[in-house]
Amino acid sequence: MANPLLQVENLTVEFRTDDGVVRAVNDVSFHVEAGETLGVAGESGSGKSVTNLAMLRLIPTPPGRIVGGRALFKGEDLLTMTSERLRKIRGRHIAMIFQDPMTSLNPLMTVADQLTEVTRLHLGHTAKQARDHAVTMLERVGIPAAARRVNDYPHQFSGGMRQRVMIAMALSCKPEVLIADEPTTALDVTIQAQILELIRELQEQQGTAVILITHDLGVMANSCRRVAVMYAGRIVEEAPVDALFYHPRHPYTLGLLNSRPKLEADGSSKLQPIAGQPPNLADLPAGCAFHPRCPFAIERCRTERPLLRPAPTGNLFACHVDVTTAVPHLPQAAEVRT
């Protein structure tokens, strides 16, 4: 762990909104090593996308502002380097794919134009080389008749095919890090599996590290080595994937796991949703941000924010309570709601 490929330290991002300043990412630290897959999980608005966009300074400023922290890529801070230097890293060393392949590709440009501009920019390809490379990449992501389809526009592809194009584009410069921001959320379930499989295959071939942002725990379980769970802009638990699923230590992680549909033989198990709503980031509860929804909350949680601490299973978790022994009660939010 001496020199991780990418190390984010104490990243804090604020947005100016009508309700005041909102801290979308609060003191977030994590690292990614070469070739591994880190999962980032959490509800909408938990800050998982903003964290990764902020790392590449892709959040709109204003209203966004990176207040503090560092994002070291091979020892260089992405947050303070010059824009020119950063542009040489974006797309070349760290590439991104986004949630909605319908809107993330430019509808007015052919796939060829969009693919070749990256390699011409970063790899200095000639028009011919870039084109051949684009076709090769499309073939590698499994687009049939790639040599012909490369001239098509995005709207002539289906959703899954478009995400394949995005992946081809992101991987065409062989980046060391691929940030996949909910890459399968907008796709059919059958296509989801194919896309994840594709990302994994290409990751193995190229040794790419992947940050997989998703709220789908099933996806996590299958693809990630480590998982970070975010809540209200903070990482509340980080653990190797098995430890997270079998020995969750944070009540929020536990809640996420319990709120997944399960296949029980007798069909008796009911979904247990997490009570209440995600908090308003402009007006966070004091103490632990999760305590109004937490079935394990104790008095201390209302006043004192828990820090990340290690568990013997390898988890890092931010909770005052030991959920393996504590007895759950009805959370405050549930009392209010009913």
Place this chain on the structure above:
Amino acid sequence: MISFLIKRLLWTAATMWVVFTATFFLMRAVPGGPFDGERKLDPEIKRNIEARYGTNDDLDVQYFRELGRAVRGDLGPSYKLADFTVNEIIAQGFPISASLGTLALCFALGLGIPTGILAAVWRGRGLDYGPMTVATIGMALPEFFVAPLAVILFVFLWPLFPAAGWGSWDQLILPSVCLGLPFAAYIARLTRTGMLEVLSQDYIRTAYAKGLTPTDVVLRHAVKGALLPVVSFLGPATAGILTGSLIEESIFAIPGLGIHFVQSAQQRDYTLAMGLVLLYFLLLSVMNLVVDLLYKLLDPRVKIDS
């Protein structure tokens, strides 16, 4: 594509017939005729004139005669400008109005589009508010204010250009700039709006994530989409600007078509009014066709064959 063009041609012809018919009857529904003046004509003379132009015939006879003529491309004699046919009047005035309009349009595009793009890119800063305030004022100021102001400034105070007239290049500049200014203002605002819309799209974020420079993102990824609203505005605007402006042409003494639009209607010059209406409509149809084809060129998702 071919079938699309043929279909459009047939539609234009049909609409043109409707326009012809509506104009024909509307003109004649208005009280007064081309040969009524303040001074009563001698009844004998009036009868002779009316016999010569056939304005005494039954309406249906006149209608079919004029329609038949128009179909052959002959718009007949002007009722008020003796010895001129409508075709001759248009042939003289239209090239002048059209060249003035073309220049004005080039000026408007050349000023409006870059201003709009820069205003959007520098949104919320001085380089956005400044030009956009000027643009709003430019749209609000009437031509009969801007043109004399320009004359005072650039003819009298700082004599750069001649005051009026038509024939040499330096006479072109003031009127075309004055004519183009409100269009430039409008185009700048449209471009800015379109640009802001495009710049908030996900694919712009993708473009930045690829490592492109802001200039490349704007020029390669954003401008094309941002121009779509401008293109749809340009269709009708071009038809309007090419057929001349009464105010501009009066102030700068330019022998264009603008003045005829007003006078032919006021003086019940039935044939000339009809000719101008048909000319304007034809231009409008052609420009709308050009807009549709340009749309197809800019946005591959647009299907024109349906």
